[in-house]
Structures are given as structure tokens and as C-alpha cells.
Amino acid sequence: MARNLGRDYKNVHTDVAHLIDLGLLEKNERGELSAPYDEMVIHAFVRDAA
Template sequence: MTKAIIGIANFKDTHNELLDIAARLDSGERLPDADYQLNFATASQLFSEITPKRLELLDALKRTGPQSVYRLAKTLRRNYSNVHSSVVGLLGLGLIAKDANDKVYVPWDDVEIHVSLSRSIAA
């Protein structure tokens, strides 16, 4: 099962994790397949990118499957240009993808959001 995990992490922790992974790879260790990690520095940054409308779009797309942006706008009963803008943002974040027919879809079995206020404050 592949997941997209969205959360909060500071640069120092992320840097240290990447150095650890690099050292393990350099030593020849084969690492297991990993989930997609999308981290933000603060909760406010996370929620400015992952808005309620974008969450609604992700949910609808996950339930209904691949479709054109036009069809998605109709499904959501939202203005096409607003849905298109959200799609572009979510594509940029790696949370949705386009297939060969230019239809958008959620490439993950699940999408999780982890928010810890103590991490947000520490960052």
C-alpha cells in the first residue's frame, strides 16, 4: 500500500534523516519502498497549501477515479478556473497525477495528514 503522508518537519530533522539514508545506501543496504513524504515547516504553511477545497478535491477524485479537470469541476460543482488552479497546485505538490489521457487522479492508496502542534511550535 502506497501512502502520501503530509506533515510538519523542520529542516534540521529532515537533513539528518537524509544523511542517515544516504549513509545506509552508501554501505550497500537495500532500503524498503517508502511512502511519499510531503513536509512543511509550519502548520500554517501546510494549511495554506492543503486547503479545505483542495482536500475536498482530493477526496472526490479518490472516490470517483480519473477524470478531466472539466468533469472534476462539474463533480465538485465549482468554477472550472478555481478547480484548475487547485489541480495545478496539487500536481505541483505531488498529491495528484495525470494519466496518458490527461485525466487527473490520486496515485496513492491513502493520503494522511499528521499535525503535531509541538512540532509546529518547535519549528
């Protein structure tokens, strides 16, 4: 996945672990990832730095 995304393996691993913890991704006994949703909409609000 990291190679396909052009990202560092460690960063992708950390991101995926967080998404699993949040229940947004699932990992089966063979280590395969899946999303239990057909669609995810994420709203991220960004504030100006103080």
C-alpha cells in the same frame, strides 16, 4: 470535475495544478488524473486573524 463538485472551473483547475506541483496528483500523457496514494490525510491549522 468542477461540475461534479459544483465549483468554478478556473478554481478547480488552479487547485489541481497546485496538487500536481506538490506531487499529490499525477497527470498522464492522455491528461488523466490519478493519485499515487491509497489515502491522503491532510492537517490544516487555522489561526485567528490578527
